Amino acid sequence: MALVSQEPILFDCSxxxxxxxxxxxxxVTEDRIYQAAKLANIEKFVTNLPAGYETRVGEKGTQLSGGQKQRIAIARALIRNPKILLLDEATSALDTESESVVQQALDRASEGRTCIIIAHRLSTVVNADCIAVVKDGVILEKGTHSQLMAMRGAYFNLSQRQIKHPASN
Structure with a gap:
């Protein structure tokens, strides 16, 4: 099992x-590192850095953007090839552009494994096989995006609010 959290912890090393x-x-082979980086959608950005994979990230990853830190955390999770991947608000702290790149990485990362995604942004879970809408610890609705939208219940109402007020996701 591996975890990617909302605010990933990076260390002051490469x-x-x-x-x-x-x-x-x-x-750990170089090929395994490159494969994890490719799946996490960071290979291109890393290879364009002057020091490549040897680039130091600074204390708590201060030399990187939020999206870059998140994708390194995804690569760290994927290099372990977990059967279960837990994503806890993995895109919530990102701007729209970074979220899109990280979401692509998460979509790739989820292939062939069980992913449990905790998210407030519905765009993070829209492609999930099963979505559970939880309120106060109780599952209100469960199904695919299409099924939940057709029910016109809690999930539908959340999606309408996010369309009207995208900044408050």
């Missing part, structure tokens, strides 16, 4: 070291 953090460096 991008490579952040991706493999917690693993034995001797057991």
């Amino acid at each position: 991008i490579r070291e952040n991706i493999i953090y917690g693993l034995d460096p001797k057991t």
